[in-house]
Amino acid sequence: MKRTVKRVLELIVILMILSFFTFLLMYLAPGDPAEKRLVSQGVVVTKEVLDAERERLGLMKPFFIRYGEWLFGVCRGDFGVSFKDDMPVGPKLLAGLANTLQLAGASMLLSLLISIPLSIVAAFRKNSIADHIIKLFAFLGNSLPNFLISVILMYFFCIHTKLFPIIATGSLQGLLLPALSLSIPISGRFLRQMRQEFLMQISQDYITGMCNRGVKRRYIVGNVLYNSTAHVLNIVALQVGSLMTGSVVIETIFRWPGIGKLVMDSITARDYPVIMGFVLVMGTVYVVINQLVDVCMGCLDPRIRMESEGHHDKA
C-alpha cells in the first residue's frame, strides 16, 4: 500500500514537471494558434482580427497565468477546449486513445503470433535455411518504412486480390491491414531480440542436461519459453509505449482516427490544449506500463522482487 501511494505521488511529480516543460516549450516555440486557425484555408486576415482571436483564446495572458489556468482546469478534470475547433479536449483524446488502443492491441497480438513461433524455429534450427529465411524477414521488416509496407499491403490485398476493400474503417477487416502494417516492423525487431534470448537459454547447462537426458523437444521449448518470459516481457513493454503514441503514417493511410494523427494535426495547428492533454495521457501510460512491468517482473522472477525490496530496505 505504502509503495503504491509512493508510486502515485511519483507519477504526479513526473506529470507536473512534464506538463510545465511542455507548456514552456510550446510558449517559446514560434507559431500562433490564432493565426493557424484563421488562415488554415489560405485566407489572410487583418491584424485586428488576429488580435481579437488571440484575446478570445486567452493567448494574450502572461505565461504563468495561462499555465495556472490550465493546471487548475486539469485538477478539476477539465482539459479545456481545442484551439482548433473549440471542441472539448477530453472526448477527443478519449476517442483517439480508444482507437489507438485497438490498433496497438491488434498489432501487438499479431506481432507476438508471428515472432514467437518463428524465433523458436530460428533459435532451435540455428544456421539452417529456415533460420536464414527468418533472419531475412526480420531484416526486411526492420528496414522497410511503414508507408511502403502499408501501400504494398493495400495494393496486394485491396487492388490485386480484392480480398479487402480500401474503405473499411471501423470493422475487423479495417483493423487487420493497419495492424499487419504495424506488426511487420515490430515482428522484425522482436524476431532478432527473441531469437537472441532463446539462443542464450539454449546454451544454458539445464538445456544441455535436458537434451542429454533425452527429454522431448516440446518440453525443452516450454522451458526455454518459460525462462525467457521476463526478458520477452521487457521487450514487449518497450514496444507497447511507442505503439500507444500512435502512428501518423499508418493512421493517415488507413484512415484510422488514432491519437498519433490527432496529436500531429494538433502540433501543426499549435493546438496547445490537445498537445498538453496528449502529453499528460502519454506520460501516465508510460509510467503505468513501467510500473506494471516492474510488478510482473517481480512476480515472474522472485530474485528481482527480493533485490528491489532489499534495495528499498537499505534505502
Place this chain on the structure above:
Amino acid sequence: MKKKMISALLVAAMVITTITGCGNAATTTSNDSAEATTAESGEKILKTAASFAYASLDVHKDYYGWYTSIYGVSEALFKMNENSEAVPCLAEDATVDGNVWTITIKKEAAFANGTNLTADMVKRNLERVAEVNERFAFVDDFTIDVVDDKTLTITTQEAYPTLKNDLASPEFGMIDLDATTDFDNDPICTGPFVMKEFNPEGDVTVARNDNYWGKDVYLDGAVFYYMQDDDTKLMAMQSGEIDCYNSVSSAAMEIYNADPDTYNVVSIPGARLQFYILNENRLDASVREAINLTVDKDAVASYLSGTVSAAVGPFGTNTAYGKVTGPVVDTAKAVELIEADGYTKGADGFYEKDGQKLTVNICYYAARSLDTIALLMQEQLKAVGIDSTLTCEEDPDATYLTTGDFDIALYCMIADKCGDPLYFINSTIASDAVYNVGGFKSDEAQAMVEELRGEQDTARRAELANKIVQIAIDDNAFGYVGLFNNTTVLRKGVSGFAENVPFDFYGIDANTRME
C-alpha cells in the same frame, strides 16, 4: 502448464483467424448487400473522398461553411460561378445606392424543413456570423434593416463595393435559426442535400433534400470519406470504391490520364497562388529585376507536372482583373543588369561586389510545393551566377514574414477569395497590408488602392486592380510563380462536382450527376 500455454496460443491464433475470417465475410456481405440494394433500388449515391474533415457543421463558424457547402447542405445568398462572378443563389438580386445595398430574396427559397427563408432570418443569420466568426466581425458595423418579408437593406459606414462577393462566402450559408437545435451536428439549411450521418472529423453521409426549393436534385445522396493520403485515394478510385475527388496529385493524374475510357480528369487554374516577395530593403532594383528575369515559371509548372499553371499575375488571366504582363525569362538581360550594377564574376562562378558574394536567402516552408520551387529557383539563379541559401521554416508567419529576415520569401495563399481583387491587394500590396513585408511602396499604387476600396463599378475596379498589380510587378516587388490547378478526377458518367469552378468551397449540388 507448458501444454496449456501452447494450447492457449493455438486457440488465440484460431480465434483470431476465425473472427477475422467471419469479420471479412460479414463486412464483405454487408458491402455487397449495400451495393446490391443500391443497384436494386436504383439509388444514385455518389461516393467521394474529402481531404479535410471538421468537428462541427456550424455553417457560420470558422471554415465549416466551406464543407457544408461542399456537402451540398448549405447555400449562401450568392454563389461564385465558373467565371469568378458572384451570381444569385438564395437572393434574387442585390442593388447598391451609395452605402446602401438592397437585397431581395427569392420567393421560393426555403429551408429543408419547408420553412420559407425570410429577410428577418437572413438578417439574424448575418448577425450570427458576425458574432461567432472573427473573420466576419466587420458585419457588426453594418446596419441591417428588414424592409419586407423578402427584402432587406444593408447600410455600410463607407462604400462597400464587394458586399455581394462577400455574401457569396460559404460562411454566410443560411441556417434556420429557430428550428435548428444542434448547430454542430444537424443544422437545418437550404441546400439540395440534408445531413444523414455526420462523424465529427470523419466520414459524412448526405441524402437528397426532398423539400429542396430549387430545381430537381439528381442524386439520391452522397458519401464523403475522409481520406488524406493520395495513394489511398488513388487506390480507392481504382478499386471503384469512390467515384470522384479533387486535389488530385500529379502522380495519380498520370495514371488517370493513361486510362481516359474510365476516368475524366478536369484541371483548371484555381485561386491559390504561389508567389515570392522580394525584399527591397536588402536587394537592389537591378538584382530584383535580374531575379524576376531568371525565375522560369513555365519550367516550375512543368516540373510540378500539371498541379500548377504558370502565373502572370496573382489572378487567373480569364478574369477582368487578371490582365497584367509579367517579366519574360531573359537570362542574358539578367546578367547584363547585374554586371551594370558593378558585380563581377568570381572564380567560383558567382557574382560579387566589393569582395562580397551576391548571395540571396530564399525562405520557404515545406508545403504547397514551395520546397520544390525553392530548389528550382536556386538552380535557376545559380545558372546566371547568383548564389543562394535556402532557409526552411515550419511557420512562415511567425518567422521570416514577421522578422523580415529574408531576401526572397516564398508564400502560398488564396489570391482570389470571392471574385474580386481587393482582398489580395489589401493583403499584399497596400501600404498597410499584412504581407507587404518586403518594403514595397508606391504612392501612385496606394492612391489607386484607396480608390479601389470605394469604387462600385466592376469595370473600373478591374482597371484599377490591373494598374496596381502592374506597378508592383514593374517594381519587381513580387514574383507570381504559379496558380494551383483545381484538378478533379471523375469516373466516366459522373459530372457536376464543381470541377469547373476555381474555388475550393463547392462540391455536390442539384446538378451533380452519375449515369
